Amino acid sequence: xxxxxxxxxxxxxxxxxxxxxxxxxxxxxxxxxxxxxxxxxxxxxxxxxxxxxxxxxxxxxxxxxxxxxxxxxxxxxxxxxxxxxxxxxxxxxxxxxxxxxxxxxxxxxxxxxxxxxxxxxxxxxxxxxxxxxxxxxxxxxxxxxxxxxxxxxxxxxxxxxxxxxxxxxxxxxxxxxxxxxxxxxxxxxxxxxxxxxxxxxxxxxxxxxxxxxxxxxxxxxxxxxxxxxxxxxxxxxxxxxxxxxxxxxxxxxxxxxxxxxxxxxxxxxxxxxxxxxxxxxxxxxxxxxxxxxxxxxxxxxxxxxxxxxxxxxxxxxxxxxxxxxxxxxxxxxxxxxxxxxxxxxxxxxxxxxxxxxxxxxx
DNA sequence: CTAGTGTTTCCTGTTT
DNA sequence: TAAACAGGAAACACTA
Numbered sequence: 001x002x003x004x005x006x007x008x009x010x011x012x013x014x015x016x017x018x019x020x021x022x023x024x025x026x027x028x029x030x031x032x033x034x035x036x037x038x039x040x041x042x043x044x045x046x047x048x049x050x051x052x053x054x055x056x057x058x059x060x061x062x063x064x065x066x067x068x069x070x071x072x073x074x075x076x077x078x079x080x081x082x083x084x085x086x087x088x089x090x091x092x093x094x095x096x097x098x099x100x101x102x103x104x105x106x107x108x109x110x111x112x113x114x115x116x117x118x119x120x121x122x123x124x125x126x127x128x129x130x131x132x133x134x135x136x137x138x139x140x141x142x143x144x145x146x147x148x149x150x151x152x153x154x155x156x157x158x159x160x161x162x163x164x165x166x167x168x169x170x171x172x173x174x175x176x177x178x179x180x181x182x183x184x185x186x187x188x189x190x191x192x193x194x195x196x197x198x199x200x201x202x203x204x205x206x207x208x209x210x211x212x213x214x215x216x217x218x219x220x221x222x223x224x225x226x227x228x229x230x231x232x233x234x235x236x237x238x239x240x241x242x243x244x245x246x247x248x249x250x251x252x253x254x255x256x257x258x259x260x261x262x263x264x265x266x267x268x269x270x271x272x273x274x275x276x277x278x279x280x281x282x283x284x285x286x287x288x289x290x291x292x293x294x295x296x297x298x299x300x301x302x303x304x305x306x307x308x309x310x311x312x313x314x315x316x317x318x319x320x321x322x323x324x325x326x327x328x329x330x331x332x333x334x335x336x337x338x339x340x341x342x343x344x345x346x347x348x349x350x351x352x353x354x355x356x357x358x359x360x361x362x
Numbered sequence: 363c364t365a366g367t368g369t370t371t372c373c374t375g376t377t378t
Numbered sequence: 379t380a381a382a383c384a385g386g387a388a389a390c391a392c393t394a
Contacts, residue, residue: 238388239371324369
Protein backbone atom coordinates (compact mmCIF):
# COMPACT_ATOMS: atom_id res chain seq x y z
CA UNK A 1 0.00 0.00 0.00
CA UNK A 2 1.46 3.28 -1.01
CA UNK A 3 1.99 5.97 1.52
CA UNK A 4 0.35 9.24 0.87
CA UNK A 5 1.27 12.50 2.44
CA UNK A 6 -1.43 13.93 4.64
CA UNK A 7 -1.99 16.86 2.39
CA UNK A 8 -2.76 14.60 -0.51
CA UNK A 9 -5.29 12.72 1.51
CA UNK A 10 -6.92 15.85 2.68
CA UNK A 11 -7.14 17.32 -0.76
CA UNK A 12 -8.22 14.22 -2.59
CA UNK A 13 -11.66 13.76 -3.94
CA UNK A 14 -12.75 11.34 -1.27
CA UNK A 15 -13.37 14.29 0.99
CA UNK A 16 -16.59 14.79 -0.87
CA UNK A 17 -18.17 12.22 1.37
CA UNK A 18 -17.86 14.49 4.35
CA UNK A 19 -20.75 16.69 5.05
CA UNK A 20 -18.52 18.82 7.18
CA UNK A 21 -14.85 19.13 6.57
CA UNK A 22 -12.21 21.63 7.61
CA UNK A 23 -10.82 21.76 4.12
CA UNK A 24 -14.01 23.28 2.85
CA UNK A 25 -12.81 26.49 4.42
CA UNK A 26 -9.48 26.28 2.61
CA UNK A 27 -8.82 27.62 -0.87
CA UNK A 28 -8.87 25.01 -3.64
CA UNK A 29 -5.49 23.58 -4.54
CA UNK A 30 -3.78 24.21 -7.84
CA UNK A 31 -3.86 20.63 -8.89
CA UNK A 32 -5.74 17.81 -7.34
CA UNK A 33 -4.81 14.19 -7.72
CA UNK A 34 -7.59 12.16 -9.21
CA UNK A 35 -9.42 9.75 -7.04
CA UNK A 36 -8.01 6.32 -7.52
CA UNK A 37 -9.71 2.99 -7.37
CA UNK A 38 -8.66 2.22 -3.85
CA UNK A 39 -10.07 5.51 -2.73
CA UNK A 40 -13.33 4.66 -4.46
CA UNK A 41 -13.55 1.40 -2.64
CA UNK A 42 -12.60 2.93 0.67
CA UNK A 43 -15.11 5.67 0.07
CA UNK A 44 -17.93 3.21 -0.19
CA UNK A 45 -16.62 1.47 2.88
CA UNK A 46 -16.39 4.66 4.87
CA UNK A 47 -19.79 5.82 3.75
CA UNK A 48 -21.28 2.74 5.24
CA UNK A 49 -19.65 3.37 8.57
CA UNK A 50 -21.74 4.82 11.29
CA UNK A 51 -20.70 6.89 14.25
CA UNK A 52 -18.89 9.70 12.47
CA UNK A 53 -20.82 12.09 14.63
CA UNK A 54 -18.28 14.86 14.26
CA UNK A 55 -19.63 15.41 10.77
CA UNK A 56 -22.71 16.99 12.23
CA UNK A 57 -20.64 19.72 13.80
CA UNK A 58 -18.76 22.57 12.20
CA UNK A 59 -15.00 21.88 12.14
CA UNK A 60 -14.50 25.19 13.88
CA UNK A 61 -16.22 23.67 16.87
CA UNK A 62 -14.35 20.38 16.88
CA UNK A 63 -12.46 19.34 19.96
CA UNK A 64 -9.20 17.43 19.71
CA UNK A 65 -10.97 14.10 19.74
CA UNK A 66 -13.17 15.18 16.82
CA UNK A 67 -10.04 16.05 14.87
CA UNK A 68 -8.46 12.77 15.80
CA UNK A 69 -11.47 10.82 14.67
CA UNK A 70 -11.57 12.74 11.44
CA UNK A 71 -7.91 11.87 10.89
CA UNK A 72 -8.57 8.29 11.90
CA UNK A 73 -11.37 8.00 9.39
CA UNK A 74 -9.08 9.34 6.70
CA UNK A 75 -6.35 6.96 7.68
CA UNK A 76 -8.78 4.10 7.49
CA UNK A 77 -10.49 5.15 4.32
CA UNK A 78 -7.33 6.02 2.40
CA UNK A 79 -5.07 3.35 3.88
CA UNK A 80 -2.39 5.90 4.49
CA UNK A 81 0.66 4.90 6.47
CA UNK A 82 -0.21 6.33 9.85
CA UNK A 83 3.47 6.76 10.63
CA UNK A 84 3.57 9.68 8.23
CA UNK A 85 1.06 11.62 10.27
CA UNK A 86 2.10 14.25 12.72
CA UNK A 87 1.60 13.60 16.39
CA UNK A 88 0.97 17.31 16.71
CA UNK A 89 -2.21 16.85 14.71
CA UNK A 90 -3.48 14.48 17.36
CA UNK A 91 -3.64 17.21 19.92
CA UNK A 92 -4.98 19.88 17.59
CA UNK A 93 -8.54 21.12 17.92
CA UNK A 94 -10.90 22.19 15.18
CA UNK A 95 -10.10 25.91 15.14
CA UNK A 96 -6.37 25.16 15.01
CA UNK A 97 -6.89 22.70 12.18
CA UNK A 98 -8.96 25.18 10.22
CA UNK A 99 -6.18 27.73 10.49
CA UNK A 100 -3.68 25.44 8.86
CA UNK A 101 -3.04 25.79 5.17
CA UNK A 102 -2.51 22.81 2.90
CA UNK A 103 1.15 23.71 2.70
CA UNK A 104 1.43 23.67 6.46
CA UNK A 105 -0.24 20.29 6.61
CA UNK A 106 2.29 18.99 4.14
CA UNK A 107 5.23 20.54 5.93
CA UNK A 108 3.93 19.29 9.23
CA UNK A 109 4.14 15.80 7.91
CA UNK A 110 7.69 16.16 6.63
CA UNK A 111 8.64 17.55 10.00
CA UNK A 112 7.07 14.59 11.71
CA UNK A 113 8.99 12.16 9.59
CA UNK A 114 12.22 13.91 10.43
CA UNK A 115 11.39 14.02 14.11
CA UNK A 116 10.49 10.36 14.27
CA UNK A 117 13.58 9.27 12.42
CA UNK A 118 15.78 11.30 14.72
CA UNK A 119 14.23 9.88 17.86
CA UNK A 120 16.21 7.39 19.83
CA UNK A 121 14.72 3.99 20.56
CA UNK A 122 13.45 4.82 24.05
CA UNK A 123 12.12 8.18 22.90
CA UNK A 124 10.29 6.57 20.02
CA UNK A 125 8.89 3.94 22.29
CA UNK A 126 7.72 6.55 24.76
CA UNK A 127 6.10 8.56 22.01
CA UNK A 128 4.28 5.50 20.80
CA UNK A 129 3.13 4.71 24.30
CA UNK A 130 1.86 8.21 24.84
CA UNK A 131 -0.08 8.07 21.62
CA UNK A 132 -1.34 4.64 22.43
CA UNK A 133 -2.44 5.73 25.86
CA UNK A 134 -4.21 8.71 24.40
CA UNK A 135 -6.01 6.53 21.87
CA UNK A 136 -6.93 3.97 24.47
CA UNK A 137 -8.52 6.61 26.63
CA UNK A 138 -10.85 7.74 23.90
CA UNK A 139 -14.34 6.42 24.38
CA UNK A 140 -16.19 4.14 22.03
CA UNK A 141 -17.27 4.61 19.23
CA UNK A 142 -14.10 6.55 18.60
CA UNK A 143 -11.89 3.68 17.54
CA UNK A 144 -8.15 3.85 17.54
CA UNK A 145 -8.07 3.42 13.81
CA UNK A 146 -4.93 5.48 13.46
CA UNK A 147 -3.14 2.19 13.88
CA UNK A 148 -4.61 1.03 10.62
CA UNK A 149 -1.35 1.95 8.95
CA UNK A 150 0.28 -0.86 10.79
CA UNK A 151 -2.37 -3.32 9.80
CA UNK A 152 -2.18 -2.21 6.23
CA UNK A 153 1.59 -2.25 6.30
CA UNK A 154 1.38 -5.83 7.36
CA UNK A 155 -1.06 -6.69 4.64
CA UNK A 156 0.20 -9.64 2.74
CA UNK A 157 0.46 -10.09 -0.98
CA UNK A 158 -2.42 -12.48 -0.74
CA UNK A 159 -4.48 -9.96 1.18
CA UNK A 160 -3.90 -7.37 -1.47
CA UNK A 161 -4.59 -9.88 -4.14
CA UNK A 162 -7.95 -10.91 -2.88
CA UNK A 163 -8.95 -7.63 -1.44
CA UNK A 164 -8.41 -5.92 -4.74
CA UNK A 165 -10.34 -8.62 -6.45
CA UNK A 166 -13.26 -8.45 -4.11
CA UNK A 167 -13.48 -4.70 -3.90
CA UNK A 168 -12.34 -3.52 -7.26
CA UNK A 169 -13.50 -6.09 -9.70
CA UNK A 170 -15.49 -3.70 -11.81
CA UNK A 171 -13.07 -0.81 -11.61
CA UNK A 172 -10.31 0.15 -13.96
CA UNK A 173 -7.15 -0.52 -12.07
CA UNK A 174 -4.61 1.40 -14.09
CA UNK A 175 -0.99 0.49 -13.54
CA UNK A 176 -1.56 -1.80 -10.65
CA UNK A 177 1.01 -4.50 -10.46
CA UNK A 178 0.04 -8.01 -11.27
CA UNK A 179 0.24 -9.71 -7.95
CA UNK A 180 -0.60 -13.15 -9.17
CA UNK A 181 2.50 -15.21 -8.61
CA UNK A 182 5.71 -13.71 -9.79
CA UNK A 183 6.36 -10.97 -7.30
CA UNK A 184 8.07 -11.82 -4.08
CA UNK A 185 6.84 -10.60 -0.74
CA UNK A 186 9.96 -8.62 -0.20
CA UNK A 187 9.50 -6.83 -3.47
CA UNK A 188 5.98 -6.07 -2.57
CA UNK A 189 6.95 -5.03 0.89
CA UNK A 190 9.58 -2.60 -0.22
CA UNK A 191 7.45 -1.14 -2.95
CA UNK A 192 4.53 -0.76 -0.66
CA UNK A 193 6.52 1.27 1.78
CA UNK A 194 8.39 3.43 -0.57
CA UNK A 195 7.41 6.65 1.05
CA UNK A 196 5.43 9.41 -0.57
CA UNK A 197 2.55 8.73 -2.85
CA UNK A 198 3.55 8.85 -6.47
CA UNK A 199 1.04 11.04 -8.28
CA UNK A 200 2.59 10.15 -11.60
CA UNK A 201 1.26 6.67 -11.14
CA UNK A 202 -2.20 8.13 -11.41
CA UNK A 203 -1.73 9.75 -14.75
CA UNK A 204 -3.14 6.97 -16.84
CA UNK A 205 -6.00 6.52 -14.45
CA UNK A 206 -6.88 10.15 -14.73
CA UNK A 207 -7.27 9.85 -18.43
CA UNK A 208 -9.09 6.58 -18.08
CA UNK A 209 -6.36 4.67 -19.85
CA UNK A 210 -5.23 1.33 -18.63
CA UNK A 211 -2.21 -0.57 -19.76
CA UNK A 212 -3.52 -3.89 -21.02
CA UNK A 213 -0.41 -5.52 -19.70
CA UNK A 214 -1.64 -4.76 -16.22
CA UNK A 215 -5.30 -5.41 -16.73
CA UNK A 216 -6.99 -6.84 -13.70
CA UNK A 217 -8.31 -9.23 -12.61
CA UNK A 218 -6.43 -11.94 -14.37
CA UNK A 219 -8.19 -15.18 -15.00
CA UNK A 220 -6.07 -18.00 -13.70
CA UNK A 221 -6.22 -21.34 -11.98
CA UNK A 222 -6.92 -19.51 -8.75
CA UNK A 223 -10.13 -18.09 -10.07
CA UNK A 224 -13.51 -19.67 -9.54
CA UNK A 225 -16.79 -18.90 -11.19
CA UNK A 226 -19.54 -17.51 -9.05
CA UNK A 227 -23.21 -18.34 -9.49
CA UNK A 228 -23.63 -15.16 -11.48
CA UNK A 229 -20.96 -16.30 -13.89
CA UNK A 230 -18.38 -13.81 -12.62
CA UNK A 231 -14.85 -14.92 -12.06
CA UNK A 232 -13.09 -14.29 -8.78
CA UNK A 233 -10.08 -15.59 -6.95
CA UNK A 234 -10.50 -18.72 -4.88
CA UNK A 235 -8.92 -17.98 -1.55
CA UNK A 236 -7.17 -20.77 0.27
CA UNK A 237 -8.79 -21.76 3.52
CA UNK A 238 -7.49 -20.50 6.77
CA UNK A 239 -6.03 -17.28 7.95
CA UNK A 240 -3.86 -15.56 5.37
CA UNK A 241 -0.21 -15.34 6.39
CA UNK A 242 1.20 -11.95 7.22
CA UNK A 243 3.91 -10.43 5.09
CA UNK A 244 7.31 -9.86 6.65
CA UNK A 245 7.52 -6.47 8.31
CA UNK A 246 11.23 -6.20 7.78
CA UNK A 247 10.85 -3.23 5.49
CA UNK A 248 7.90 -1.63 7.07
CA UNK A 249 8.27 1.84 8.47
CA UNK A 250 5.29 2.03 10.78
CA UNK A 251 6.11 3.67 14.07
CA UNK A 252 3.79 1.30 15.84
CA UNK A 253 5.59 -1.88 15.08
CA UNK A 254 8.29 -1.57 17.70
CA UNK A 255 5.54 -0.96 20.15
CA UNK A 256 3.54 -3.98 19.11
CA UNK A 257 6.43 -6.38 19.33
CA UNK A 258 6.86 -5.84 23.02
CA UNK A 259 3.15 -5.73 23.65
CA UNK A 260 2.12 -8.72 25.72
CA UNK A 261 -1.47 -9.64 26.15
CA UNK A 262 -2.05 -9.20 29.85
CA UNK A 263 -3.71 -12.00 31.72
CA UNK A 264 -7.39 -11.72 32.46
CA UNK A 265 -8.25 -10.28 29.08
CA UNK A 266 -9.85 -13.24 27.42
CA UNK A 267 -12.89 -12.75 25.28
CA UNK A 268 -15.29 -14.40 27.68
CA UNK A 269 -13.97 -12.21 30.49
CA UNK A 270 -14.45 -9.15 28.35
CA UNK A 271 -18.05 -10.21 27.68
CA UNK A 272 -18.59 -10.98 31.34
CA UNK A 273 -17.26 -7.59 32.36
CA UNK A 274 -19.63 -5.80 30.01
CA UNK A 275 -22.51 -7.69 31.57
CA UNK A 276 -21.28 -7.11 35.10
CA UNK A 277 -20.87 -3.35 34.67
CA UNK A 278 -24.14 -1.82 33.46
CA UNK A 279 -22.54 1.62 33.42
CA UNK A 280 -20.23 0.43 30.67
CA UNK A 281 -22.88 -1.64 28.95
CA UNK A 282 -24.85 1.08 27.15
CA UNK A 283 -27.41 -1.43 25.91
CA UNK A 284 -24.81 -3.58 24.19
CA UNK A 285 -25.74 -6.78 26.00
CA UNK A 286 -28.25 -7.93 28.56
CA UNK A 287 -28.90 -10.82 30.88
CA UNK A 288 -31.66 -13.10 29.67
CA UNK A 289 -31.51 -15.29 32.74
CA UNK A 290 -29.20 -13.83 35.34
CA UNK A 291 -29.28 -16.89 37.58
CA UNK A 292 -28.51 -19.32 34.76
CA UNK A 293 -25.89 -17.09 33.20
CA UNK A 294 -27.81 -16.69 29.95
CA UNK A 295 -27.10 -13.49 28.11
CA UNK A 296 -27.79 -11.89 24.77
CA UNK A 297 -25.96 -9.59 22.41
CA UNK A 298 -28.13 -6.57 21.68
CA UNK A 299 -25.58 -4.72 19.56
CA UNK A 300 -23.38 -7.50 18.34
CA UNK A 301 -21.26 -5.48 15.93
CA UNK A 302 -20.72 -2.76 18.50
CA UNK A 303 -19.48 -5.31 21.03
CA UNK A 304 -17.21 -6.76 18.36
CA UNK A 305 -15.81 -3.31 17.64
CA UNK A 306 -15.13 -2.78 21.33
CA UNK A 307 -13.39 -6.13 21.51
CA UNK A 308 -11.37 -5.17 18.48
CA UNK A 309 -10.50 -1.86 20.06
CA UNK A 310 -9.27 -3.67 23.13
CA UNK A 311 -7.17 -5.99 21.02
CA UNK A 312 -5.94 -3.18 18.77
CA UNK A 313 -7.74 -4.74 15.86
CA UNK A 314 -9.97 -2.43 13.90
CA UNK A 315 -11.27 -5.18 11.64
CA UNK A 316 -12.97 -7.23 14.31
CA UNK A 317 -16.51 -8.28 13.48
CA UNK A 318 -19.24 -10.20 15.24
CA UNK A 319 -18.65 -13.04 12.81
CA UNK A 320 -15.08 -13.43 14.03
CA UNK A 321 -15.95 -12.81 17.63
CA UNK A 322 -18.67 -15.45 17.48
CA UNK A 323 -16.21 -17.98 16.07
CA UNK A 324 -14.09 -17.47 19.16
CA UNK A 325 -17.21 -17.80 21.29
CA UNK A 326 -18.03 -21.13 19.66
CA UNK A 327 -14.63 -22.48 20.61
CA UNK A 328 -15.70 -21.95 24.22
CA UNK A 329 -18.36 -24.65 23.94
CA UNK A 330 -15.80 -27.40 23.84
CA UNK A 331 -13.96 -25.96 26.83
CA UNK A 332 -17.26 -25.54 28.66
CA UNK A 333 -16.68 -21.89 29.26
CA UNK A 334 -19.95 -21.44 27.39
CA UNK A 335 -22.92 -23.73 26.91
CA UNK A 336 -24.99 -23.86 23.78
CA UNK A 337 -28.36 -22.19 23.74
CA UNK A 338 -30.13 -23.74 20.80
CA UNK A 339 -32.54 -21.88 18.62
CA UNK A 340 -31.96 -18.46 20.09
CA UNK A 341 -29.95 -16.03 18.05
CA UNK A 342 -27.25 -13.99 19.75
CA UNK A 343 -27.89 -15.83 23.01
CA UNK A 344 -25.13 -17.61 24.93
CA UNK A 345 -24.81 -19.10 28.36
CA UNK A 346 -21.84 -19.20 30.69
CA UNK A 347 -20.61 -22.71 31.37
CA UNK A 348 -19.05 -24.39 34.36
CA UNK A 349 -15.54 -23.31 33.41
CA UNK A 350 -16.40 -19.64 33.50
CA UNK A 351 -16.38 -17.65 36.68
CA UNK A 352 -16.90 -14.23 38.11
CA UNK A 353 -20.40 -13.66 36.77
CA UNK A 354 -22.36 -14.98 39.73
CA UNK A 355 -23.60 -12.68 42.44
CA UNK A 356 -22.84 -13.24 46.11
CA UNK A 357 -26.37 -14.56 46.63
CA UNK A 358 -26.00 -17.04 43.81
CA UNK A 359 -22.70 -18.28 45.19
CA UNK A 360 -24.29 -18.73 48.61
CA UNK A 361 -26.97 -20.86 46.98
CA UNK A 362 -29.78 -18.45 47.78
C1' DC B 363 13.61 -23.27 20.64
C1' DT B 364 9.32 -25.61 20.96
C1' DA B 365 4.75 -26.86 22.07
C1' DG B 366 0.55 -25.25 23.63
C1' DT B 367 -3.12 -21.75 24.16
C1' DG B 368 -6.31 -18.47 22.68
C1' DT B 369 -7.68 -16.34 19.45
C1' DT B 370 -8.18 -14.34 14.35
C1' DT B 371 -9.24 -14.88 9.66
C1' DC B 372 -11.50 -17.08 6.05
C1' DC B 373 -14.14 -20.49 4.25
C1' DT B 374 -18.43 -23.62 3.03
C1' DG B 375 -22.59 -25.02 4.31
C1' DT B 376 -26.89 -24.80 7.23
C1' DT B 377 -30.56 -22.67 9.87
C1' DT B 378 -33.57 -19.03 11.30
C1' DT C 379 -32.70 -12.96 1.47
C1' DA C 380 -29.88 -11.52 5.12
C1' DA C 381 -28.08 -12.56 9.37
C1' DA C 382 -26.63 -15.80 12.41
C1' DC C 383 -24.84 -20.28 13.36
C1' DA C 384 -21.60 -24.23 12.86
C1' DG C 385 -17.23 -25.83 12.54
C1' DG C 386 -12.82 -26.97 9.59
C1' DA C 387 -8.39 -25.10 8.48
C1' DA C 388 -4.52 -22.37 9.02
C1' DA C 389 -2.09 -18.41 10.77
C1' DC C 390 -0.67 -15.49 14.44
C1' DA C 391 0.76 -13.60 19.11
C1' DC C 392 2.01 -14.85 23.14
C1' DT C 393 3.17 -17.97 27.21
C1' DA C 394 5.34 -21.70 29.67
